[in-house]
Amino acid sequence: MIDYKKVFIIYNSKDRALIQPVIDSLSTILDPCISEDVNRAGEPLTTKIRQDIESSNVIVPFLTNNSMSSPWVNQELGYAFRWQLDNDGEPLILPVCKESLQPSGFLTKKDIEMIPLLARDIDETTYRLIKRLREYIDRNFVVIEKVKVTCGNCKTPFDIDIPKQEVIDEAVKEKGFIPANHQGCSMENLLDPRTLTVARHQRMIDPKNIGIVTSHKVGSFSGSPNYQAL
Numbered sequence: 718m719i720d721y722k723k724v725f726i727i728y729n730s731k732d733r734a735l736i737q738p739v740i741d742s743l744s745t746i747l748d749p750c751i752s753e754d755v756n757r758a759g760e761p762l763t764t765k766i767r768q769d770i771e772s773s774n775v776i777v778p779f780l781t782n783n784s785m786s787s788p789w790v791n792q793e794l795g796y797a798f799r800w801q802l803d804n805d806g807e808p809l810i811l812p813v814c815k816e817s818l819q820p821s822g823f824l825t826k827k828d829i830e831m832i833p834l835l836a837r838d839i840d841e842t843t844y845r846l847i848k849r850l851r852e853y854i855d856r857n858f859v860v861i862e863k864v865k866v867t868c869g870n871c872k873t874p875f876d877i878d879i880p881k882q883e884v885i886d887e888a889v890k891e892k893g894f895i896p897a898n899h900q901g902c903s904m905e906n907l908l909d910p911r912t913l914t915v916a917r918h919q920r921m922i923d924p925k926n927i928g929i930v931t932s933h934k935v936g937s938f939s940g941s942p943n944y945q946a947l
Protein backbone atom coordinates (compact mmCIF):
# COMPACT_ATOMS: atom_id res chain seq x y z
CA MET A 718 0.00 0.00 0.00
CA ILE A 719 1.59 3.26 -1.13
CA ASP A 720 1.74 6.12 1.28
CA TYR A 721 1.60 9.08 -1.12
CA LYS A 722 3.42 11.50 1.17
CA LYS A 723 6.19 9.08 2.01
CA VAL A 724 9.61 9.73 0.52
CA PHE A 725 12.35 7.24 1.35
CA ILE A 726 15.71 8.96 1.71
CA ILE A 727 19.00 7.10 1.42
CA TYR A 728 22.30 8.67 2.36
CA ASN A 729 25.58 8.10 4.12
CA SER A 730 26.07 9.59 7.59
CA LYS A 731 29.27 11.34 6.46
CA ASP A 732 27.11 13.55 4.23
CA ARG A 733 24.62 14.46 6.94
CA ALA A 734 25.69 18.10 7.43
CA LEU A 735 25.28 18.77 3.72
CA ILE A 736 21.97 16.97 3.33
CA GLN A 737 20.17 17.92 6.54
CA PRO A 738 18.82 21.26 5.19
CA VAL A 739 17.31 19.44 2.21
CA ILE A 740 15.61 16.95 4.53
CA ASP A 741 14.36 19.78 6.75
CA SER A 742 12.72 21.38 3.71
CA LEU A 743 11.17 18.13 2.50
CA SER A 744 9.75 17.64 6.00
CA THR A 745 7.69 20.82 5.64
CA ILE A 746 5.55 19.25 2.88
CA LEU A 747 6.12 15.46 2.97
CA ASP A 748 6.90 12.63 5.37
CA PRO A 749 10.50 11.69 4.73
CA CYS A 750 11.48 8.24 5.90
CA ILE A 751 15.19 8.41 6.52
CA SER A 752 17.61 5.57 6.18
CA GLU A 753 21.05 6.70 7.21
CA ASP A 754 24.01 4.43 6.73
CA VAL A 755 25.82 4.32 10.07
CA ASN A 756 28.33 1.47 10.10
CA ARG A 757 25.91 -1.09 8.80
CA ALA A 758 28.21 -2.78 6.33
CA GLY A 759 27.55 -6.49 6.11
CA GLU A 760 24.11 -6.37 7.71
CA PRO A 761 21.21 -7.61 5.61
CA LEU A 762 18.35 -5.19 4.91
CA THR A 763 15.77 -5.43 7.65
CA THR A 764 12.13 -6.29 6.98
CA LYS A 765 11.25 -2.79 8.17
CA ILE A 766 13.47 -1.17 5.51
CA ARG A 767 12.08 -3.38 2.78
CA GLN A 768 8.55 -2.48 3.84
CA ASP A 769 9.47 1.22 3.95
CA ILE A 770 10.85 1.08 0.41
CA GLU A 771 7.76 -0.79 -0.81
CA SER A 772 5.33 1.71 0.71
CA SER A 773 7.16 4.86 -0.46
CA ASN A 774 5.96 6.97 -3.34
CA VAL A 775 9.47 8.20 -4.20
CA ILE A 776 12.99 7.03 -3.31
CA VAL A 777 15.61 9.78 -3.06
CA PRO A 778 19.18 8.50 -2.79
CA PHE A 779 21.90 11.10 -2.22
CA LEU A 780 24.82 9.97 -4.36
CA THR A 781 28.27 11.04 -3.25
CA ASN A 782 31.64 9.34 -3.03
CA ASN A 783 30.72 8.39 0.55
CA SER A 784 27.38 6.85 -0.27
CA MET A 785 28.50 5.12 -3.47
CA SER A 786 31.26 3.32 -1.60
CA SER A 787 28.85 2.19 1.11
CA PRO A 788 27.71 -1.45 0.78
CA TRP A 789 24.59 -0.62 2.82
CA VAL A 790 23.52 2.19 0.48
CA ASN A 791 24.17 -0.03 -2.52
CA GLN A 792 22.10 -2.78 -0.98
CA GLU A 793 19.16 -0.43 -0.44
CA LEU A 794 19.47 0.96 -3.95
CA GLY A 795 19.58 -2.54 -5.38
CA TYR A 796 16.44 -3.46 -3.50
CA ALA A 797 14.68 -0.25 -4.59
CA PHE A 798 15.49 -0.80 -8.28
CA ARG A 799 14.43 -4.45 -8.11
CA TRP A 800 11.16 -3.48 -6.43
CA GLN A 801 10.55 -0.79 -9.06
CA LEU A 802 11.13 -3.34 -11.84
CA ASP A 803 8.66 -5.79 -10.33
CA ASN A 804 6.12 -3.08 -9.66
CA ASP A 805 5.42 -1.42 -13.01
CA GLY A 806 7.99 1.33 -12.62
CA GLU A 807 6.82 2.53 -9.20
CA PRO A 808 8.11 4.13 -7.04
CA LEU A 809 10.02 6.91 -8.77
CA ILE A 810 13.73 6.69 -7.95
CA LEU A 811 15.08 10.23 -8.10
CA PRO A 812 18.78 10.39 -7.20
CA VAL A 813 20.36 13.62 -6.06
CA CYS A 814 23.85 13.27 -7.49
CA LYS A 815 27.08 15.13 -6.78
CA GLU A 816 28.07 16.76 -10.04
CA SER A 817 31.53 15.27 -10.43
CA LEU A 818 30.39 11.78 -9.53
CA GLN A 819 30.27 9.00 -12.11
CA PRO A 820 27.41 6.74 -11.07
CA SER A 821 27.76 3.03 -11.64
CA GLY A 822 25.64 -0.09 -11.60
CA PHE A 823 21.87 0.45 -11.83
CA LEU A 824 22.49 4.18 -11.94
CA THR A 825 23.95 4.10 -15.44
CA LYS A 826 20.53 3.30 -16.94
CA LYS A 827 20.05 5.83 -19.72
CA ASP A 828 16.61 7.04 -18.76
CA ILE A 829 17.39 7.74 -15.12
CA GLU A 830 16.57 11.27 -14.09
CA MET A 831 18.78 13.03 -11.55
CA ILE A 832 18.84 16.24 -9.56
CA PRO A 833 22.30 17.83 -9.19
CA LEU A 834 23.69 17.98 -5.66
CA LEU A 835 25.18 21.46 -5.52
CA ALA A 836 27.30 21.62 -2.38
CA ARG A 837 27.86 25.38 -2.84
CA ASP A 838 24.20 26.12 -3.47
CA ILE A 839 22.29 23.48 -1.58
CA ASP A 840 19.11 25.63 -1.59
CA GLU A 841 19.04 25.37 -5.38
CA THR A 842 19.18 21.58 -5.05
CA THR A 843 16.29 21.73 -2.56
CA TYR A 844 14.26 23.92 -4.91
CA ARG A 845 14.72 21.66 -7.93
CA LEU A 846 14.03 18.54 -5.88
CA ILE A 847 10.82 19.91 -4.34
CA LYS A 848 9.61 21.17 -7.71
CA ARG A 849 10.11 17.78 -9.34
CA LEU A 850 8.58 15.92 -6.37
CA ARG A 851 5.46 18.08 -6.48
CA GLU A 852 5.06 17.46 -10.18
CA TYR A 853 5.37 13.70 -9.73
CA ILE A 854 3.48 13.25 -6.46
CA ASP A 855 0.58 15.52 -7.44
CA ARG A 856 0.27 14.12 -10.98
CA ASN A 857 -3.01 12.27 -10.41
CA PHE A 858 -4.48 14.21 -7.51
CA VAL A 859 -3.23 16.86 -5.15
CA VAL A 860 -1.34 15.22 -2.29
CA ILE A 861 0.86 18.10 -1.19
CA GLU A 862 -1.51 20.74 0.14
CA LYS A 863 0.19 22.35 3.13
CA VAL A 864 3.53 23.72 4.24
CA LYS A 865 4.45 23.25 7.90
CA VAL A 866 5.88 26.49 9.22
CA THR A 867 7.58 27.06 12.56
CA CYS A 868 7.02 30.68 13.54
CA GLY A 869 10.35 32.52 13.57
CA ASN A 870 9.19 34.58 16.52
CA CYS A 871 7.34 32.30 18.96
CA LYS A 872 8.46 28.94 17.51
CA THR A 873 4.88 27.64 17.36
CA PRO A 874 4.23 25.31 14.43
CA PHE A 875 1.36 26.08 12.07
CA ASP A 876 0.31 25.24 8.50
CA ILE A 877 -0.32 27.36 5.42
CA ASP A 878 -1.74 26.28 2.06
CA ILE A 879 1.16 25.61 -0.26
CA PRO A 880 1.32 28.24 -3.01
CA LYS A 881 1.08 27.06 -6.61
CA GLN A 882 4.47 26.17 -8.05
CA GLU A 883 4.22 29.09 -10.52
CA VAL A 884 3.97 31.50 -7.59
CA ILE A 885 7.01 29.92 -5.98
CA ASP A 886 8.96 30.02 -9.27
CA GLU A 887 8.12 33.69 -9.69
CA ALA A 888 9.23 34.46 -6.12
CA VAL A 889 12.52 32.65 -6.77
CA LYS A 890 13.02 34.64 -9.96
CA GLU A 891 12.29 37.95 -8.24
CA LYS A 892 14.22 37.02 -5.09
CA GLY A 893 11.01 37.50 -3.12
CA PHE A 894 9.44 35.61 -0.25
CA ILE A 895 6.35 33.56 0.52
CA PRO A 896 4.43 35.22 3.35
CA ALA A 897 3.05 33.08 6.18
CA ASN A 898 1.09 34.93 8.83
CA HIS A 899 1.12 33.62 12.34
CA GLN A 900 -2.05 35.02 13.88
CA GLY A 901 -1.04 33.74 17.31
CA CYS A 902 1.72 36.31 17.75
CA SER A 903 0.91 38.69 14.86
CA MET A 904 4.10 37.89 13.03
CA GLU A 905 4.57 37.70 9.33
CA ASN A 906 7.00 34.90 8.58
CA LEU A 907 8.72 35.22 5.24
CA LEU A 908 9.56 31.89 3.70
CA ASP A 909 12.45 31.42 1.33
CA PRO A 910 10.64 30.17 -1.79
CA ARG A 911 13.43 27.74 -2.57
CA THR A 912 13.50 25.99 0.80
CA LEU A 913 10.00 26.75 2.18
CA THR A 914 11.60 27.55 5.54
CA VAL A 915 11.43 30.85 7.46
CA ALA A 916 14.04 33.30 6.18
CA ARG A 917 12.92 36.11 8.48
CA HIS A 918 9.94 37.45 10.33
CA GLN A 919 8.45 40.86 10.95
CA ARG A 920 5.49 42.41 12.70
CA MET A 921 2.31 42.07 10.62
CA ILE A 922 0.96 45.28 9.14
CA ASP A 923 -2.30 46.20 10.77
CA PRO A 924 -4.61 47.34 7.97
CA LYS A 925 -6.57 49.53 10.43
CA ASN A 926 -3.50 51.66 11.06
CA ILE A 927 -2.36 52.17 7.54
CA GLY A 928 -5.83 52.47 6.09
CA ILE A 929 -5.18 50.76 2.80
CA VAL A 930 -5.33 47.24 1.60
CA THR A 931 -6.48 44.32 3.68
CA SER A 932 -4.78 41.53 1.85
CA HIS A 933 -1.34 40.75 0.49
CA LYS A 934 -2.03 42.39 -2.82
CA VAL A 935 0.28 45.21 -1.88
CA GLY A 936 4.01 44.96 -2.41
CA SER A 937 4.80 47.80 -0.11
CA PHE A 938 5.85 46.54 3.20
CA SER A 939 9.15 47.63 4.54
CA GLY A 940 12.29 45.69 3.93
CA SER A 941 10.85 43.49 1.24
CA PRO A 942 10.75 45.30 -2.09
CA ASN A 943 10.49 42.10 -4.08
CA TYR A 944 7.66 40.73 -2.06
CA GLN A 945 5.38 38.44 -4.03
CA ALA A 946 1.62 38.49 -3.66
CA LEU A 947 0.02 35.08 -3.18
Ligand SMILES: [Zn+2]
Pocket residue numbers: 868869870871872873899901902903904
Ligand atom coordinates in the same frame (compact mmCIF):
# COMPACT_ATOMS: atom_id res chain seq x y z
ZN1 LIG B 1 4.33 33.22 16.22
